[in-house]
Amino acid sequence: MRPHRQPVDPNTPMQWQVFRQLWPYLLEFKQRVILALLCLVAAKLASIGLPFILKHTVDSLNDDTVKALAVPLSLVFAYGVLRLSNVLLGEVRDTLFGRVTERAMRRLGLQVFEHLHRLDLGFHLSRQTGGLSRDIERGTSGISFLMRFMVFNICPTLLEIALVVGVLLTQYGVSFALIILCSVIAYVWFSMKATDWRTEYVRQVNQADSSTNTRAIDSLLNYETVKYFNNEQYEANLYDSNLAQWETARRKNRLSLFALNGGQAFIIATAMTSMLLLAALEVGEGNMTIGDFVLINAFTMQIFMPLNFLGFVYREIRGSLANIENLFKLLDRTPQVDDSQDATTLVTHEGRIEFEQVSFAYHDDRPILSNVSFTVEPGSKVAVVGESGAGKSTLVKLLFRFYDPASGRITIDGQNIADVTQHSLRQHIGIVPQDTVLFNDSIFENIRYGRPDANEEDVYEAIRLAHLDQFISQLPEGAQTKVGERGLKLSGGEKQRVAIARAILKRPAIMVFDEATSSLDSQSEQAILRALREVAKGHTSLVIAHRLSTIVDADKILVMSQGRLIEHGNHDALLNQQGVYAGLWQAQQKQAT
Numbered sequence: 001m002r003p004h005r006q007p008v009d010p011n012t013p014m015q016w017q018v019f020r021q022l023w024p025y026l027l028e029f030k031q032r033v034i035l036a037l038l039c040l041v042a043a044k045l046a047s048i049g050l051p052f053i054l055k056h057t058v059d060s061l062n063d064d065t066v067k068a069l070a071v072p073l074s075l076v077f078a079y080g081v082l083r084l085s086n087v088l089l090g091e092v093r094d095t096l097f098g099r100v101t102e103r104a105m106r107r108l109g110l111q112v113f114e115h116l117h118r119l120d121l122g123f124h125l126s127r128q129t130g131g132l133s134r135d136i137e138r139g140t141s142g143i144s145f146l147m148r149f150m151v152f153n154i155c156p157t158l159l160e161i162a163l164v165v166g167v168l169l170t171q172y173g174v175s176f177a178l179i180i181l182c183s184v185i186a187y188v189w190f191s192m193k194a195t196d197w198r199t200e201y202v203r204q205v206n207q208a209d210s211s212t213n214t215r216a217i218d219s220l221l222n223y224e225t226v227k228y229f230n231n232e233q234y235e236a237n238l239y240d241s242n243l244a245q246w247e248t249a250r251r252k253n254r255l256s257l258f259a260l261n262g263g264q265a266f267i268i269a270t271a272m273t274s275m276l277l278l279a280a281l282e283v284g285e286g287n288m289t290i291g292d293f294v295l296i297n298a299f300t301m302q303i304f305m306p307l308n309f310l311g312f313v314y315r316e317i318r319g320s321l322a323n324i325e326n327l328f329k330l331l332d333r334t335p336q337v338d339d340s341q342d343a344t345t346l347v348t349h350e351g352r353i354e355f356e357q358v359s360f361a362y363h364d365d366r367p368i369l370s371n372v373s374f375t376v377e378p379g380s381k382v383a384v385v386g387e388s389g390a391g392k393s394t395l396v397k398l399l400f401r402f403y404d405p406a407s408g409r410i411t412i413d414g415q416n417i418a419d420v421t422q423h424s425l426r427q428h429i430g431i432v433p434q435d436t437v438l439f440n441d442s443i444f445e446n447i448r449y450g451r452p453d454a455n456e457e458d459v460y461e462a463i464r465l466a467h468l469d470q471f472i473s474q475l476p477e478g479a480q481t482k483v484g485e486r487g488l489k490l491s492g493g494e495k496q497r498v499a500i501a502r503a504i505l506k507r508p509a510i511m512v513f514d515e516a517t518s519s520l521d522s523q524s525e526q527a528i529l530r531a532l533r534e535v536a537k538g539h540t541s542l543v544i545a546h547r548l549s550t551i552v553d554a555d556k557i558l559v560m561s562q563g564r565l566i567e568h569g570n571h572d573a574l575l576n577q578q579g580v581y582a583g584l585w586q587a588q589q590k591q592a593t
C-alpha cells in the first residue's frame with residue numbers, strides 16, 4: 001500500500017516538545033552539525049552580498065566618467081564566484097548534515113523495531129501490522145523532513161529576512177525595511193491561516209486515496225473469491241465509486257490550493273510593486289542610483305522566493321511533528337508482560353510444570369480459564385482435550401507467558417514463570433503451534449529458525465524425523481524451495497511438519513504440541529506420532545489433541561470444558577468413569593469405523 005501523509009487537525013497544538021526529544025540525535029555528530037551551520041551562515045552572507053555587486057556593476061556601467069570596462073567586468077566575475085560559492089556551500093551543508101539525519105533515522109528505526117518485539121501479544125493482535133509499519137515509516141521520514149527543513153529552510157529564511165531588513169534599514173531608510181517586514185508578516189500569517197483551512201481538503205484527498213488503495217488491495221488479495229462468485233463487475237463498481245470520491249476530493253483540494261497560491265501571489269505582487277514604486281520615485285528625485293534600484297529589486301526577489309515554500313513547509317512540519325510524536329508515543333508504551341526487575345534465569349532440572357489455581361480472561365467481561373490446576377510430572381506426557389474454544393490453546397499462551405494469569409501461578413521446576421526472564425523461559429519450551437505461519441524464505445531456513453546455529457546435518461535429521469524428506473525430494477528445488485508469504489504455498493499438513501521439524505531441532509526440556517497433527521491424514525499422523533514419541537522421550541510434554549486416538553498412551557489426560565478442568569486420569573480410568581471423555585471416545589470411534 002502506498003504510504004500517505006496523515007494531515008493534522010489544525011486545532012491540535014504544535015508538538016514542540018518533539019524537538020527536545022530529537023536533541024540527543026543532533027548531539028551525536030556535534031562537529032558535523034556545527035560545520036553545517038557555518039556553511040549555512042556563509043552561504044547566506046554570500047547571498048546578501050550578491051545584490052550589492054549587482055548594484056555596483058550597474059552603477060559603474062552607467063557612470064560616464066569610468067571609461068575602462070575593467071571595473072564592471074571584474075564585478076561581473078566576482079558575482080559569478082559568489083553565486084557559485086553560495087550554491088556549493090549549500091551542497092556541502094546538505095552532504096554534511098545528511099549523515100546526521102540518516103543516523104538518527106537508523107537509531108530510531110531500530111529502537112522502535114526492538115520495542116515492538118518487546119510489546120505483548122495483546123497489543124499486536126489488536127493492531128493492524130500495515131498501519132503500524134505506516135506509522136513507523138511516517139515517523140522516521142518525519143524526522144528526516146523536520147531536521148532538514150527546520151534547520152535549513154525555516155531558520156535560514158528567518159536569518160536572511162533579518163539581514164535584509166537590517167541592510168535596508170541602515171542603507172536606505174525605514175520605508176523599504178518596513179514594507180518588507182509588513183509584507184513578510186502578512187505573507188506568513190496568510191499562509192498559515194490558509195494552510196490550516198485547507199487541511200480538511202487535503203485530509204479528504206488522503207482518505208479517499210487510502211480507501212481506494214485498501215479497496216483495490218483487498219479485492220486483489222481475494223482474487224480467488226472474486227472468481228468463485230463471478231463478482232468482477234461488483235468489485236469494479238465498488239472501486240469506481242471510491243475513485244469518484246477521490247476525484248471530487250481532488251477537485252476541492254485543487255480549488256483551495258488555487259486560493260492559497262492566489263493570495264500569496266497577491267501579497268508578493270503588492271509588496272514588490274510598492275518597493276519598486278518607492279525605489280523608482282527615489283531614483284527620479286535623484287536620491288538613488290539605477291544600481292540601487294536593481295539592488296532593491298534583487299533583495300525583494302531573494303526574500304520572497306524561499307517564502308513561496310512556506311505554506312508547504314509549514315504543513316509538512318506540522319505533519320512531521322505529529323508523526324514523530326506518534327512514534328514516540330509508541331516507544332512510551334509499556335508492555336503488559338515484562339520481565340520483573342530482579343528476574344532470574346530459569347533453570348530446568350527435569351521440567352516439572354505446575355498450574356496452580358490459574359484464572360484468566362482476555363477481556364474482563366468474559367472469563368476464559370477458571371481455577372485450572374494440574375501438574376505435568378517430569379518426563380511424562382500430559383494430554384489436554386475438550387471442545388473447540390474450551391481454552392486449551394490459552395493454557396499454552398500462558399505457559400509461554402504471552403499473557404499473565406489474572407490469579408494463580410504457573411511454575412516450572414518450582415520457579416514462578418513470572419519471576420524469570422522471558423528469554424530463559426522460552427528457551428526451555430518448544431512448541432508446535434496450532435496455526436503455523438512461516439517466513440517467506442526457503443523450507444530449509446524456516447526449519448533452521450528453530451535453532452539458528454544448527455548445522456546442515458542437524459536440519460536434515462529434523463527433516464527426516466518430521467517425515468518431510470519424501471515431500472522435499474519431489475520438489476525441483478528441494479529444501480531450498482521458497483514457501484511464499486506466510487507459507488501460503490505449502491499445504492496445511494506440510495506447514496505442520498515444518499513446525500514439527502523446527503521443534504525437533506530446538507529439543508528443549510519441555511515440548512508443547514497444540515493440535516500438532518490435526519491437518520495430517522491418519523497415515524502420516526501415525527508416522528509422525530511415532531517420531532514425536534521418539535523425540536519426546538525423556539522430555540516433559542504437553543499435548544493438546546483433537547483426535548483422542550493420538551493420546552491414548554498419555555500418562556494423564558485432562559478434559560476441559562468452558563475453561564474448567566472437568567475430568568482427569570489416564571485413558572482407561574476415564575473410560576471407566578463413563579463421563580464426558582468416554583462419550584467423546586465413543587463418538588470418535590464410531591466415526592472412524
Ligand SMILES: Nc1ncnc2c1ncn2[C@@H]1O[C@H](COP(=O)(O)OP(=O)(O)O)[C@@H](O)[C@H]1O
Nearest residue numbers: 125362363368387388389390391392393394395
Ligand atoms: N486474543 C484473544 N482475545 C480475545 N479472545 C480470545 C483470544 N484468543 C482466544 N480467545 C477466545 O478464548 C477462547 C478460548 O480460546 P482457545 O484457548 O484458543 O480455545 P481452544 O480450546 O480451541 O484452543 C475462545 O472462545 C476464543 O474465542
Ligand SMILES: [Mg+2]
Nearest residue numbers: 392393394434
Ligand atoms: Mg486451540
